Amino acid sequence: MAYLHVDHVSKMFPGVKALDDIVLEIEMGQVHTLAGENGAGKSTLVKILTGTEKPSQGRVMIDGQDAASHDHLHKTIAYVPQEINLFGNMTVAENLFMPFSRSRRGGWLFRRRELERAAQTWIDRFKIAARPGDKVRHISISDQQLLQIARACTNESMKILILDEPTSSLTETEVERVFRVVRDVVSSGCGVVFISHKFDEMFAISDTISVLRNGRKIETRPASQLDDRQLVSLMSGQEVKTDSRLQPEGGSGEVMLRVEGLCGKRFEDVSFTLRRGEILGFAGLVGAGRSEVMQTLFGFLPARSGNVQLEGRAWRLGDTHYSIRNGLFYLSEERKYHGIFPGQSVRRNIGMALLHATARHGVIDARRERERVGDIVRDYDIKTPTMNKNIAFLSGGNQQKAIIGRAMACDPRILIFDEPTKGIDIRTKMEIYRLMKVLAERGVGIILVSSEMDELRRCANRIITLYEGKVSGEFHIDQASGDALVGAIHGHGGSGHAA
Numbered sequence: 001m002a003y004l005h006v007d008h009v010s011k012m013f014p015g016v017k018a019l020d021d022i023v024l025e026i027e028m029g030q031v032h033t034l035a036g037e038n039g040a041g042k043s044t045l046v047k048i049l050t051g052t053e054k055p056s057q058g059r060v061m062i063d064g065q066d067a068a069s070h071d072h073l074h075k076t077i078a079y080v081p082q083e084i085n086l087f088g089n090m091t092v093a094e095n096l097f098m099p100f101s102r103s104r105r106g107g108w109l110f111r112r113r114e115l116e117r118a119a120q121t122w123i124d125r126f127k128i129a130a131r132p133g134d135k136v137r138h139i140s141i142s143d144q145q146l147l148q149i150a151r152a153c154t155n156e157s158m159k160i161l162i163l164d165e166p167t168s169s170l171t172e173t174e175v176e177r178v179f180r181v182v183r184d185v186v187s188s189g190c191g192v193v194f195i196s197h198k199f200d201e202m203f204a205i206s207d208t209i210s211v212l213r214n215g216r217k218i219e220t221r222p223a224s225q226l227d228d229r230q231l232v233s234l235m236s237g238q239e240v241k242t243d244s245r246l247q248p249e250g251g252s253g254e255v256m257l258r259v260e261g262l263c264g265k266r267f268e269d270v271s272f273t274l275r276r277g278e279i280l281g282f283a284g285l286v287g288a289g290r291s292e293v294m295q296t297l298f299g300f301l302p303a304r305s306g307n308v309q310l311e312g313r314a315w316r317l318g319d320t321h322y323s324i325r326n327g328l329f330y331l332s333e334e335r336k337y338h339g340i341f342p343g344q345s346v347r348r349n350i351g352m353a354l355l356h357a358t359a360r361h362g363v364i365d366a367r368r369e370r371e372r373v374g375d376i377v378r379d380y381d382i383k384t385p386t387m388n389k390n391i392a393f394l395s396g397g398n399q400q401k402a403i404i405g406r407a408m409a410c411d412p413r414i415l416i417f418d419e420p421t422k423g424i425d426i427r428t429k430m431e432i433y434r435l436m437k438v439l440a441e442r443g444v445g446i447i448l449v450s451s452e453m454d455e456l457r458r459c460a461n462r463i464i465t466l467y468e469g470k471v472s473g474e475f476h477i478d479q480a481s482g483d484a485l486v487g488a489i490h491g492h493g494g495s496g497h498a499a
């Protein structure tokens with residue numbers, strides 16, 4: 001029997017069967033990918049494997065024993081969540097060994113020098129660009145990601161490592177560093193469970209792929225016996241058209257937004273224009289300053305200087321209410337922190353943007369609100385059992401569609417999408433791309449910040465690259481060769497320049 005055996009596991013939540021009779025074997029020395037659309041049940045299965053949730057039916061066998069009666073067995077399953085959850089103000093060494101009870105030699109690690117020496121071993125093994133005494137907030141996001149994996153691996157009883165979308169905001173070069181670490185872990189004999197929505201990554205790293213759909217396991221196959229098209233149809237149960245180009249037609253209308261010499265937190269002297277009818281992409285490494293530029297335009301972060309005009313009129317910076325009133329919306333990559341109100345229902349989350357249509361004299365007309373929210377849930381195909389469900393329990397893709405639907409209800413002039421498809425399955429991604437194209441063609445100005453080159457090449461008419469807070473290139477999509485773009489995001493000039 002495999003080290004980890006999922007034996008007919010089901011999990012019920014109120015109104016949803018999140019897992020339905022799952023049977024799965026996870027072998028040591030292999031990468032086993034869990035693939036599935038948003039809401040398919042991947043996270044629920046992971047929670048059951050790590051012992052955070054109990055199955056409603058069935059059992060998890062670890063090393064031949066029922067984990068329900070041998071709780072310590074769950075400790076052999078290490079888990080790295082999607083979000084970075086390190087302590088930024090503590091050092092690399094401290095983060096690795098918190099709560100200071102783990103060491104290779106089984107003793108307690110308290111002394112700073114000893115702690116740092118032990119940390120250096122992990123830094124060397126995983127090729128992390130940091131010193132043991134560096135504060136974590138000063139190292140790059142990709143190094144933080146590797147550190148987070150190293151931290152999980154300091155668990156000496158680890159036999160299986162679960163990585164939940166470890167690459168979701170990394171560029172291709174950075175992803176390769178994570179994969180080197182994954183191969184290292186596998187060659188040490190452990191098994192890896194990998195979760196991702198990116199097909200090229202799944203095929204690059206997996207030995208085996210299991211597909212979940214609507215809580216059921218549809219298929220387990222060697223990765224070498226699957227291709228993109230088969231995987232999409234197994235995941236979605238239907239054919240999905242994955243167009244290679246989704247740029248809006250036209251895209252050379254008049255200038256809508258003009259940004260000149262904008263300076264703010266982590267960026268300097270940023271200038272660009274956005275034309276009506278186009279999608280303007282922003283590429284760069286994590287930390288290049290792209291989100292900061294956009295949050296400054298939205299008014300969430302202060303500008304030090306600069307001049308911005310929307311449709312020929314001076315734009316007021318530093319005031320998010322002004323931005324929303326005047327039709328500029330920022331759809332944050334951090335859905336959980338800036339996008340949704342987690343304790344509230346889908347209806348409240350969307351309804352708050354509809355007050356102009358549903359409230360009279362400060363009182364919401366409940367029937368109208370239900371109708372309007374119902375329209376949006378239908379139009380954007382938001383999957384929820386009822387509109388009264390807490391939005392936090394919707395899958396990532398459906399939360400994102402609710403946020404887009406809400407912004408659209410406000411009649412936007414400019415929409416800024418910051419990593420709009422992070423953690424989103426391929427079918428929903430295509431829907432979001434098509435939606436952006438339709439919006440742009442209707443005259444809404446669209447800015448797309450993305451770490452996925454494929455996404456930018458598919459959707460944007462022009463791409464601006466940022467490197468260390470400065471514009472390092474500007475490319476018309478037809479001139480944007482892969483090498484030139486990658487060079488520009490690493491600060492090596494913007495050949496193919498269209499500035």
Ligand SMILES: Nc1ncnc2c1ncn2[C@@H]1O[C@H](COP(=O)(O)OP(=O)(O)OP(=O)(O)O)[C@@H](O)[C@H]1O
Pocket residue numbers: 013014016017018036037038039040041042043044045393394395396397423
């Ligand atoms: N605590 C909960 N209460 C109610 N419903 C839940 C809860 N957790 C998950 N669900 C529901 O269970 C189903 C499976 O969700 P799950 O998060 O496991 O999917 P997923 O495959 O991980 O999706 P994603 O790719 O978006 O992360 C969804 O319908 C979700 O709304």
